Amino acid sequence: MCRIAGLINPYFEQSNLQHHIQKMCDVQAHGGPDGEGYFVDESVNLALGHRRLSLIDLSNAGHQPMQYQHLHISFNGEIYNYQEIRNDLIARGHQFHSHSDTEVILHAYQEWGTACFKLFNGMFAIAIYDQYLKKLILARDVAGIKPLYYFQQNQQFVFASEVKAFAASGLKIEDDPNWKIYFLSFGFIPEPHTTLKNVKSLAPGKVLIYNLQTQQSEIETFESLIFSSQLTNEEEVNQLINSTLKAAVKRHLISDAPIGVFLSGGIDSSIISLLAAQNSKQPIQTLSVSFNEDAYDESHYQKIIQQKINSQHTHYTITKKEYLDALPQLKQAFDQPSNDAVNSWFISRCAKQNGLKAVLSGLGGDELFGGYPSFKRIDKAIALRKLPLQLFNIADHLSNDKLKKLLFLKEERTYADYLFLRGFYTPKTISKLLDATEDEIQGALRKLKYENSPRKKEVPKNYVSWLEQNIYMRSQLLRDTDYMSMQHGIEVRVPFLDKDFLKLVHQIDPKIKFKGDFPKAALVNAFKDILPPEIYQRKKMGFTFPFQEWNKSHPEINKIAQHSNKQVAKLGKLFLNNKLHWSRCYALLQIENYLPLKDALFLTLKTFSHTGGIEKVNRVLMKAGTDIQSKNLIRFHAKSLYDHAPDEKYISKRRFEGFEGLLFPFIFKSVKKGIQCDVVMLSHINLALVGLLIKVLNPKTKLMLQAHGIEIWGKQSFLKRIFLNKVDLILPVSQFTKDNLVHQHHIDESKCLVFHNSLDPFFETHSPKKIESKLKDQYQILATDCVITTLTRLVSSEKYKGYDKVIAALAKLKQEGKKYKYLILGKYDEQEYQRVNRLIAQFDLKEEVKLCGFIPDEEISSYFRLANLFVMPSQKEGFGIVFIEAMACGLPVVGGNLDGSVDALANGDFGILIDPNDQNALIDAIQNYQHHPLSKQPQELINLVNQNFGYPQYKEKLEKLLLN
Template sequence: MCGITGWVSWTQNLSEQSSVLENMTKAITHRGPDRMGTWLSEHAALGHRRLIVIDPEGGKQPMVYDDGSYTVTLSYNGEIYNFIELKEELIQRGHLFKSSSDTEVLLHAYLEWGEACVERLNGIFAFAIWDERKEQLMLGRDHLGVKPLYFANRGNDIIFGSELKAMFAHPEVDPVIDKDGLSEIFGLGPIRTPGQGVFKDVEEVRAGHYVTFSKDERTVKRYWTLKSHPHPDDLDTTVSTIRSYLEDTVKKQLVADRPVVSMLSGGLDSSGLTAIAGNEFSKEGKTLHTYSIDFKNNEQDFEKDFLRVDLDEPWVEKVSDHVGTDHKSLVLDADELVENLLVPMRARDLPGVGEIETSLYLLFKEMEKEATVALSGESADEVFSGYPWFHQEEFLDAEVFPWLLNMRGMSAILSDSLKEKLDLFSYQKERYQEALNEVPVLTGESDLQAKQRRMSYMFISRFLPFMLDRKDRASMMTGFEVRVPFCDYRLVEYLWNVPIEMKNVDGIEKGVLRRAFEGYLPEDVRYRKKSAYPSTKDEKYLEGVQKWMLEILDDPTSPILPYIDTKKIRSITEGKSEAIHGSSAKGLLDYLIQVNAWLKEYNIRVIL
């Protein structure tokens, strides 16, 4: 995994702009701590930070193809899982290779098929290609949006990067927020609109899209989308197909020249992937290393609720023993979580989900000590329709994204002056309607089936990108790569048309996946009820963020103060609010602390 950045101008000579390019590239050193590369020409400047996973010597970037009459240059972040098959096809078509890297395969795929090369890729990727023949820049992003990519149009220039901070290192890109940006921050929270860069005149390449830029034209192309049609397979065929896809993608995603480990929560998703990976390791006489997260005093503090039905650790031990992994559990205390609260915000360049994201970052930091790559069970709930929301009328009939129903009180804590300028409810409905208009409908479905298909689309196209971005930023902040087998686009395409009744066979969420893992996992593990990602119950954490928020409220220079109702926030912070308290208060304070630091550290200019 890596970080990419660059700058294209059709009116300036960029060959003398090495210092600007180096600053942009250094801004994302954490994404690629092993090596830095830059390449400059008259109209293009590409930077790269490398985390070495495959072919240490042969995969250096930016990678240049030069036939003597023209050059094509690539800066790429990701992994192409089918690169071996693509390489064989390209060799048959006359291409010669100097390395064993997937980077060179991607470059030659572009040389052979042009922009259509993205349609042949199976992997996680974000890349930039400067084609000297056409004087054209191409920015491409993977099917589900696992790898991030932003860009900004400034006059005749295009500035781009894996992360916003790389672009802010360019003198033409300033951190400015307008009305829409604030509506994203306060109206949608951390689950933001795809393509919306939040900052003014900054955009994101959407998942399944590529963008080309020439001197006079910009073209946005959607190369992959979900297509609705009746599911052709019976239950047994569906189960075997899912199992086949997972076995194939896990095997492909274990390929690396650095150590690969697996995340293990004891839940169905990570346990199943761990079992498949462990089986592959045992074939080679190796032992898979696994990692989980827990919190100090969690056993005594734990309380069963709607999201978390039981403790993870007993199940983690059971799966580890069954698969035969070498397991390590990272135990965190409240002080560590408070101390590192702002790290994920700095990784994202945007406020995130607080404590849950912080613990994820600390887990990756620990894993990076012994490995470079990990498998994760992320996204199974989105693509298998595993959330309770798929079966609750309140959420199926909502006019906004279901996860926002618990955030509707956000506007109540804003200052009166900001409320006058932002209509958050209308903004939420507008963004929801945009997503609704994209849903590929299937004629003949019942009203309930149609609503569940819409819900599925919301989670795949809106919620999943947030989850993937969270995983990418928390891991890459430590120079660590996380792979997500459930995001194999072939599996996602297939599952899109599997009826929810079949997905939930045996009367349990993701029943079809549980059947697919038969033989890999013990029965009680296969049928363990879903339990959400763990969260600390330690009162010390809430006390820590309360103290922090009071310091912000007591400091008249705190940049967040003009945007919030300070009296209401003080009441919540002091535990005097009947409406927002306990875990709800913790989540809100987490977020506001990050917003304040974000406004301050990034020196953001707000235009309303």
């Protein structure tokens, strides 16, 4: 057993190839402690790597990657019938230089091509590079004992024995968005899926051929296992089971290094131990573990077998303290998340301490001969499905964990059958744990495709055997055994999965195979002459640890029970009260970093259907909330009264709900969602009623209110005043707004936290020169003109923005012979349009002042780039996003010193602050803005604005607000 890796990347230089292939192998070094090797073909940018665990031909002749003529191989596993194949090849004229099975694979491929893989009886993951044909060939054994993962994209191809290794490949591979759903549904990640997007397991019995010249791959089947009822004579079946398994055990004992047997005391491991003893001239080494807790102690049954075969037995007692001390190492050992694997880690460590390199295991007997409760449950499932399927909707509301699985009977799909028999968490529970809806969870599960299973109703127990082998055994037992044993440099061999034995069992009539009053009767009957009755007449216990009690002392369990995620905490408490199986709680520990800490809801009046400063703030906050959510920290959703659909640059449709002005549905759904959330943010004081209802129904929900400007300063209604006292945190956008809240509404200063606005991450600060040229022509701007601009709403009810004062100032400057162009940007109502035009006519500024109307966001920077100065001497501006947008384009600014503009201009550090009522100060600022230190350093101004009001800083502050 070894570890292998390969890398094809046309974008890498040779040094990069060598660096990354070595790094990939280093990650897997525990699985190959006896040596390492590399091969690089610069002509096609290919590299092969190998880490070796020596069991057959311990000499350097077995070193890999191994070459034969134009073929190069990196191989993980054992071929048990390699001697027979070797003899056949010698007869055909082949000459060998080692006694390794690796060399036999190379010669066999040279002789028969991909047909050679069908000849091999063993466990293997093989990579062969044909240097002549420029093809890479990957193959995996028919039982899927050895892991083999691959990734193909953009002319790049990577493979490895462990998913961890892909992080060292030099490629940026994203997480698979569905892996957490799969893990919480199954307790492991079912093949071919992994935690990484497009990193897949090669299916068992398949060969993948990657053509390096065309960058295309094809997958072919070289062998498959098919159920039949060919063997119908019970006596013959007993004889065949006996003789075939004996031969399999004999093959699995082939080794040039010390080998032993795991002995649990159950039927399967006892049979393997007995047969191993029959095929060994020396007393075999057996290993077992037990516990101080009597309920889990199987040493009595282990001793029966050990004394019968007179083995060199090592009995290791695991203590609670030892288990808890080992937890950090166990966590580090996982390649893919699993709810189990701990057993394998301890027994493999025991084997390592006893000087072994390979150990035989009884894995597979239960899956083949019906040793699990699932073989009895299938009949119930078939019977229950005759009922109306909608009846099973009630299952999700039951408290019993096992009864909840009835929900899966609604789906006539293979994955649903498995989850009914062995499922972990239901979609409803998972949706409460993760940031995913039940529909999304069901959608992810429906992507699981399982083909070639036997017909369920005709052969239900064969169907269960197929499920157990192809889902549970392959994706959990074999995978767990592989990476946990390899953490200690131990090879685990599984005679029950010998190819000849698998083929035999698949041909046995299920009426014989599953016949009997006790589980695995067909297997027991085949070995009754050597198997003591005490072993098979006792109740099945399974190889397990006393985790239900031990894990209550787990250092992290109490943290789970107090987790910020309500569903996580609920499950943790159920475990502590013995109402949840330890493995389900253990699974939560493994993915703790991916479980959202808080549920956050953002409520707005309008965001995408209107324009304005508050709407810009809302959009940026939605974008930040979505980005924080993507880090698995929160579940973020938004609802808007007047909007219909969102701009998905800022928030996806699944996180947003618009009500198009339907008030009562908006209130009902907002309150219903809000009382389930940890944090609710309200974008406007006019949402006070919704906030109060949420607070009354769930006082624990933290309410936060954004306070912008004029809407919060004035006299408030009785309802709003109550709300201002009940809200947990108010977020004024500037110190000016905060001061008004504190002094006018007598709000406690400690619950007001200034939360400045941010630049929109999508705000474009550069514009094409041709657009600026077009605007100059449109507005007749001369090279000698000094261009001033203001961006604001022109509303008859809001005469505080100061553009009329700028017009009056320009009239005086015109009298002095100064040439200015003033572009007033923004939507206007008819009344204000008429008033401003009268003002322009009054001052004779028709050529100098232009009302430009509404300017789309994507065009704003073009106007700013065209201008020399941005001026807005407002008096009641809450903050003034337009200031930071102008400065982000390098444009000098002039603002008023009586409102939130002070914050936007950093107390005058970023621009000029004036008394908006002082016309002389305004005129002086317009004439002498160049005297400000930053007016001639546009890049420095841009940098400062980004540092103080940039989106990354805003997102970080919002994250702290939502999580605290």
